[in-house]
Amino acid sequence: MFEASVGGGIPIIRPMKACLAGNNILEVKGIVNGTTNYILTKMREEGLDFDEVLKDAQAKGYAEADPTADIEGNDAAYKTSILASIAFTSRMDVSKVYREGITKISAEDMAYAEKLGYVIKLLGIAKQVDNGMLARVHPTFLPVKHPLASVNGVMNAIWLKGDAVGEVMFYGPGAGSLAAGSAVVGDVIDIARNINDGSTSHFHCTCYERREMLGMEHVTCKNYIRILANDKPRVLASIATKLADHQVSISSMIQRARPDSKAEIVILTHMAKEPDVADALEAIRSLPVVTEICSWIRVEE
Amino acid sequence: MFEASVGGGIPIIRPMKACLAGNNILEVKGIVNGTTNYILTKMREEGLDFDEVLKDAQAKGYAEADPTADIEGNDAAYKTSILASIAFTSRMDVSKVYREGITKISAEDMAYAEKLGYVIKLLGIAKQVDNGMLARVHPTFLPVKHPLASVNGVMNAIWLKGDAVGEVMFYGPGAGSLAAGSAVVGDVIDIARNINDGSTSHFHCTCYERREMLGMEHVTCKNYIRILANDKPRVLASIATKLADHQVSISSMIQRARPDSKAEIVILTHMAKEPDVADALEAIRSLPVVTEICSWIRVEE
Numbered sequence: 001m002f003e004a005s006v007g008g009g010i011p012i013i014r015p016m017k018a019c020l021a022g023n024n025i026l027e028v029k030g031i032v033n034g035t036t037n038y039i040l041t042k043m044r045e046e047g048l049d050f051d052e053v054l055k056d057a058q059a060k061g062y063a064e065a066d067p068t069a070d071i072e073g074n075d076a077a078y079k080t081s082i083l084a085s086i087a088f089t090s091r092m093d094v095s096k097v098y099r100e101g102i103t104k105i106s107a108e109d110m111a112y113a114e115k116l117g118y119v120i121k122l123l124g125i126a127k128q129v130d131n132g133m134l135a136r137v138h139p140t141f142l143p144v145k146h147p148l149a150s151v152n153g154v155m156n157a158i159w160l161k162g163d164a165v166g167e168v169m170f171y172g173p174g175a176g177s178l179a180a181g182s183a184v185v186g187d188v189i190d191i192a193r194n195i196n197d198g199s200t201s202h203f204h205c206t207c208y209e210r211r212e213m214l215g216m217e218h219v220t221c222k223n224y225i226r227i228l229a230n231d232k233p234r235v236l237a238s239i240a241t242k243l244a245d246h247q248v249s250i251s252s253m254i255q256r257a258r259p260d261s262k263a264e265i266v267i268l269t270h271m272a273k274e275p276d277v278a279d280a281l282e283a284i285r286s287l288p289v290v291t292e293i294c295s296w297i298r299v300e301e
Numbered sequence: 302m303f304e305a306s307v308g309g310g311i312p313i314i315r316p317m318k319a320c321l322a323g324n325n326i327l328e329v330k331g332i333v334n335g336t337t338n339y340i341l342t343k344m345r346e347e348g349l350d351f352d353e354v355l356k357d358a359q360a361k362g363y364a365e366a367d368p369t370a371d372i373e374g375n376d377a378a379y380k381t382s383i384l385a386s387i388a389f390t391s392r393m394d395v396s397k398v399y400r401e402g403i404t405k406i407s408a409e410d411m412a413y414a415e416k417l418g419y420v421i422k423l424l425g426i427a428k429q430v431d432n433g434m435l436a437r438v439h440p441t442f443l444p445v446k447h448p449l450a451s452v453n454g455v456m457n458a459i460w461l462k463g464d465a466v467g468e469v470m471f472y473g474p475g476a477g478s479l480a481a482g483s484a485v486v487g488d489v490i491d492i493a494r495n496i497n498d499g500s501t502s503h504f505h506c507t508c509y510e511r512r513e514m515l516g517m518e519h520v521t522c523k524n525y526i527r528i529l530a531n532d533k534p535r536v537l538a539s540i541a542t543k544l545a546d547h548q549v550s551i552s553s554m555i556q557r558a559r560p561d562s563k564a565e566i567v568i569l570t571h572m573a574k575e576p577d578v579a580d581a582l583e584a585i586r587s588l589p590v591v592t593e594i595c596s597w598i599r600v601e602e
Contacts, residue, residue, distance in 0.1 A: 004318055168472065169470075
C-alpha cells in the first residue's frame with residue numbers, strides 16, 4: 001500500500017481500492033496540496049496578494065524556499081494521477097496531466113469570486129470522459145456550497161462521485177510527520193496482518209484496464225474571464241460578439257468603470273468547450289479596445 | 302465486515318480498522334442520522350418549527366410513518382456505539398449510550414444559535430475520558446466553522462480525532478439503496494479477495510480492550526440555556542447567582558423583553574460539569590420569577 005502518498009493521513013487509497021470497489025468512480029476532485037490551499041485561504045480571508053502571502057507561508061514553514069513544485073501545481077499533478085489511476089482502474093501518465101499554478105491569482109479575482117458566490121481553490125480534477133480519462137490541475141471557481149469550498153488552510157480533502165455511492169468526501173491533514181506517520185503505520189499493520197494470515201498481499205494492483213488519456217480539448221466547463229479594456233461605447237458589444245462567434249454563451253456579466261478611464265469586464269460563461277474559449281479569448285485579445293485579458297479561470301459546479 | 306452499518310455508503314468502518322490502526326482515536330463525532338439532519342437543516346433554512354418539517358419529511362419519504370427511532374436519537378445511538386467500539390477498541394453497550402432527540406428544538410433556538418455563531422445538529426459524540434469511555438446522542442450547538450456544521454440535508458459525516466493523524470472527516474450519503482449497496486458490494490469483494498488469498502478473514506474483531514462505560518456525570522461542556530421569566534428587576538441577578546452557586550460560569554448572555562411582560566434570557570456558559578448544570582437549572586426552575594426553562598442544549602467546540 002501507499003496510503004501516505006496522497007492526502008497525508010487521510011484514509012483515501014484503501015477506501016477507494018476496497019470499500020468503494022463496487023463502484024465505477026466517475027470523477028475525483030481534490031484539494032491535495034496544503035501549501036497552495038493555505039495561500040489561497042489567506043488571500044481570501046485577508047484580501048492580500050499572492051506574493052505577500054507566499055512570503056508569510058515561507059516564514060511559517062508552510063512553503064519551501066523553492067516553492068515551485070507546490071505553487072506551479074506539479075505536486076498536485078502527481079497526487080491527482082495517483083488518485084485517478086486507482087479511481088479509474090487504469091494507470092495515468094502524470095506527464096499528461098495538465099497543470100496551471102496559482103501565481104497569477106490576484107486579490108481582484110478573489111473578490112469577484114466572493115461576489116459571484118464562489119471560492120478559488122487549486123483543484124486536481126480527474127474525470128472519465130468520451131471513453132477515456134482526463135486530468136487537470138488548475139485554480140478553479142467552486143460554488144461556496146460545495147463540500148470542498150469550506151476546506152481551508154493546510155487541510156486537504158478528496159471528493160469523489162461513484163455510480164452507486166454518489167458523492168463522498170474525505171477530509172483531513174494533508175501533511176505533517178505525525179499525519180503521514182499514521183498512514184505509514186496503517187500500512188505496516190496491514191503487512192503484519194498479511195503475515196499473520198499467511199497471505200501475500202491483500203490489495204494487488206487494481207489498474208487492470210487501459211483507458212486513453214485525453215487532452216484539454218475534451219474539457220467542457222463554465223469559465224470566469226476578467227478583461228481590461230478602454231471604457232468606450234460598443235466595447236462590451238465587440239467582446240460579446242467574439243464570444244458568440246465561437247459558441248461561448250454568457251451567463252452573467254459585471255462591467256466596472258475605473259478611475260483611469262479603463263473598464264474592467266467580468267464574464268461568467270455557460271458550459272463551453274475549452275478550444276472554443278481559447279479561440280474566443282485569442283480573438284478578443286486582438287481587439288484594439290482591449291488592453292489585457294487579466295484572468296481566465298475554469299469553473300466547476 | 303459491516304461497512305454499511307454506519308454512514309450508509311461512506312467508507313468509515315474499514316478506514317478506522319485499517320488505515321487509522323496506528324492511532325489512539327480519542328474522540329468521534331458524527332451526523333449519523335439523515336432524517337434528523339434533513340429536519341434540522343430545513344428548520345434552519347426556512348425558519349420552520351419541528352412538527353411542520355417532520356410532516357414534510359414524512360411526505361417526501363425521508364421520515365417513516367412512525368419516526369420515533371430517528372427523532373428520539375435511538376438510531377443514532379446504535380451507530381454511535383458501533384463507531385465507538387471500533388474507535389476505542391472496546392465493545393460499547395448501546396443501552397448505556399445517553400440519548401435525547403430533536404423534538405423539543407424550536408425555531409427560537411435555531412435563530413439564537415445562528416445569532417451566536419452556531420448551528421444545531423443531532424450529534425453522536427463518543428470520547429475517551431477518565432480512563433473510560435462515554436457516548437451520548439443529543440442536539441448540539443456546533444460552531445459554524447466546524448467541518449460537521451456544513452453537512453446538510455440527508456447527508457451524513459463522521460469526524461474523528463486520532464493522536465497521530467489529528468482531525469479527519471468522512472462525508473457522504475448516509476442512506477439509500479445504492480449507497481448502502483456500494484458498501485455491501487465492497488464487503489463482498491473483500492470476501493472474494495480473502496478466498497483468492499487463501500485467507501480466512503483479514504479484519505478480525507478489534508475490540509481487544511475493556512474500557513469502562515461512564516455515565517453523563519463525567520461530561521464537562523459548554524451549555525446553551527434559554528429561560529422564560531417575569532420581566533422584573535433583579536430576575537437576572539437571581540438566575541446568575543444560582544448558576545454561580547453551582548460553579549457554572551456565564552460566557553455570554555442575551556436578555557430580550559417580550560410584549561407579554563415576560564423576559565427571555567439566553568445564556569452561554571463556560572465549560573461546566575453536567576451535574577452542576579443540572580443542579581443549577583433545578584434551583585433556577587424553583588425561583589418564583591422563573592416561568593419556564595425552555596431549552597438546555599450542550600455545546601461542542
